[in-house]
Amino acid sequence: MGLSKVGNGLSAYMFKNMLPGVLISSVYLFFAAKFFGFYSATTIAFFLLLTAYDPASYSNMNSWVKRIIITACFIAIMYTLFAKILVVYTPRGMFI
Amino acid sequence: MDFIFYFGEVFTLTSMLLLIGGTIGGLIMGATPGLSPTMTVALLIPFTFNMTPVHGLILLGAAYTSTVAGGAVSAILLKIPGAPANIATTLDGNAMARKGEGAKALQLSFIASLIGGIFGVFLLIFLTPILAKMANSFGYSHTFWLAIIGVTVIGSLEAGSVVKGLLSGCIGMWLATIGFDDIQGVKRFVFHPALGGGVNIIPALIGLFAIPQVISMFAKGRSQNNVEQIKVKKHPISKAFREVFSRKRAVLIGTSIGSLIGLIPGVGGQIAGLLAYDQAKKLSPEKQKFGTGHSEGVIAAESANNAMVGPSLVPLLTLSIPGSPTAAVLLGGLIIHGIFPGPTLFQQYPEVIWPFINSMLIGQILMCIFGIYIASLAARVAQVPQFVMAAIVLGLAAFGSFAVQQSMGDVYVMVVLGTMMYFLERFGFSAAPLVLGLILGPIAESNFVTGSLISTAQNGPFVYFFTGGLNILLVSIVYYQWGFLFGQNLILKGNHNEYFSTQISLRICRKHSNNCLLYQFYKTAI
Numbered sequence: 001m002g003l004s005k006v007g008n009g010l011s012a013y014m015f016k017n018m019l020p021g022v023l024i025s026s027v028y029l030f031f032a033a034k035f036f037g038f039y040s041a042t043t044i045a046f047f048l049l050l051t052a053y054d055p056a057s058y059s060n061m062n063s064w065v066k067r068i069i070i071t072a073c074f075i076a077i078m079y080t081l082f083a084k085i086l087v088v089y090t091p092r093g094m095f096i
Numbered sequence: 097m098d099f100i101f102y103f104g105e106v107f108t109l110t111s112m113l114l115l116i117g118g119t120i121g122g123l124i125m126g127a128t129p130g131l132s133p134t135m136t137v138a139l140l141i142p143f144t145f146n147m148t149p150v151h152g153l154i155l156l157g158a159a160y161t162s163t164v165a166g167g168a169v170s171a172i173l174l175k176i177p178g179a180p181a182n183i184a185t186t187l188d189g190n191a192m193a194r195k196g197e198g199a200k201a202l203q204l205s206f207i208a209s210l211i212g213g214i215f216g217v218f219l220l221i222f223l224t225p226i227l228a229k230m231a232n233s234f235g236y237s238h239t240f241w242l243a244i245i246g247v248t249v250i251g252s253l254e255a256g257s258v259v260k261g262l263l264s265g266c267i268g269m270w271l272a273t274i275g276f277d278d279i280q281g282v283k284r285f286v287f288h289p290a291l292g293g294g295v296n297i298i299p300a301l302i303g304l305f306a307i308p309q310v311i312s313m314f315a316k317g318r319s320q321n322n323v324e325q326i327k328v329k330k331h332p333i334s335k336a337f338r339e340v341f342s343r344k345r346a347v348l349i350g351t352s353i354g355s356l357i358g359l360i361p362g363v364g365g366q367i368a369g370l371l372a373y374d375q376a377k378k379l380s381p382e383k384q385k386f387g388t389g390h391s392e393g394v395i396a397a398e399s400a401n402n403a404m405v406g407p408s409l410v411p412l413l414t415l416s417i418p419g420s421p422t423a424a425v426l427l428g429g430l431i432i433h434g435i436f437p438g439p440t441l442f443q444q445y446p447e448v449i450w451p452f453i454n455s456m457l458i459g460q461i462l463m464c465i466f467g468i469y470i471a472s473l474a475a476r477v478a479q480v481p482q483f484v485m486a487a488i489v490l491g492l493a494a495f496g497s498f499a500v501q502q503s504m505g506d507v508y509v510m511v512v513l514g515t516m517m518y519f520l521e522r523f524g525f526s527a528a529p530l531v532l533g534l535i536l537g538p539i540a541e542s543n544f545v546t547g548s549l550i551s552t553a554q555n556g557p558f559v560y561f562f563t564g565g566l567n568i569l570l571v572s573i574v575y576y577q578w579g580f581l582f583g584q585n586l587i588l589k590g591n592h593n594e595y596f597s598t599q600i601s602l603r604i605c606r607k608h609s610n611n612c613l614l615y616q617f618y619k620t621a622i
Contacts, residue, residue, distance in 0.1 A: 009522055010519070018311055018315040020314075021314030022515075025490060026511070028494075029494060033494070033504065038494075038498070042495075049483065049490070050483060053317070053486070054483060055319060078491060078492075078495060081143070086499060088495070088498065088502065089502055090495075
């Protein structure tokens, strides 16, 4: 009847892992999207999330290039889709 | 036979392009673990805003059909179910792949999905007008009880605990009260101006299904994505067709169980595959082969999954009560296009609904064709690192939520609900009952209030809601369900160490103990 334990709970390890992602996402959505502009904020947030969670070494130049390319491709697709095809007017802050 | 007159609309250039695009995209998304059919359809809804209702529904229907089937790809090749509906496929499908029969397993799963799916859509075509005619005679009290049944069924079957499942449904119903009351115009729980219009269903759906997945992927940290993919050797398709048609019992069991499960409001696909697998095993003379790479296991599970798709739309289109969580998202898609399901849907919008249903029939065939040929590509996409997937889903969720009303308020609602859902899920609550509460809550409330007002001029609310043959039947279903499930839980809890989500699963686990299906999945998932 719900008295038994169900669900896996939340460990400190999991909380520590998710903290950077949750912080980046929160700043992106609650502040940066309006301040910098939706697309600019998404670009920055996307790149920061990839950097924070990529298991590759930070001294590896190839992994930085890969992250930049993935970010650029993603933003290009999102811009084409939402700005050009769906014509969604997103908040424009300092940039787009 | 009205559906025949509207077939032409499906074969226009735009419709076919959307059908093909939705099928291929759905197969790839379905094959990606973590992207459930529900989340895929929820993320696609914003893309349909600028489309006509027909085209939007064709895209969503194609995605719904193919994500369910696409989950078999990762289940077979990666031993990771693309969605909970594909758990049973993992058992025999992956075993077949390890024996070098991966291509055969994929072909069997898509052909079985095709047969089950076509049967399910025909059931949808022939049952829906009949049920719509019956539903015309439903009063406010009947619709109220049907909405309650929808929430309680999913609440009791989906969650890890019956009480938590029902509580999830209640939370959903509470969220639905935010905003202004439809009948009296009273302001309720409007903590912020952004909530003045209530909680919009699309950002809520995106938040409830996408954000917990994103946070789960973050919670894995900087771990390597070490997923072993089995190489797929060629296998003649004609042999696969012959094999499926020779396994008539498995096809029949899967198709009939899937269709039946789909018709029950609120239940969804997870149970269909597992139940069909279990019954196919019980009734097979080759029981001992199940779990070692037996084709009947794959055929029964996958035919059930797709057979559920069409019938899950029957209660949705006729009574506005979703037959599955994904159907609940489709309801949001219908409402966004100004189409309100109900008994008069087929009279008011035949030019929208019949092409949509016909497109699901064609979509099943395309799903089989594309599924067989691009399964390997889909499996490669499933190996995209989780952190990249998390960032992509977060971006899509943000854009999709904003695109609904071009309001940041919807984005905030999406994030808050999603974060709340993540923590609720960690402690045993479930998104599906919450979503159904969110969607069925207003239906239950408006019918209850209207019925109450009418009853004051008659014999009072008690007589209005609790008397009459249909009322008694519906109330009995609600009470029977609660009583049965609470009673079963008390008896069965002592027979197993783990507490599983469904009564059917509990029965399976009681018999198989450590080898039971859900137990294995939960062990690998943790």
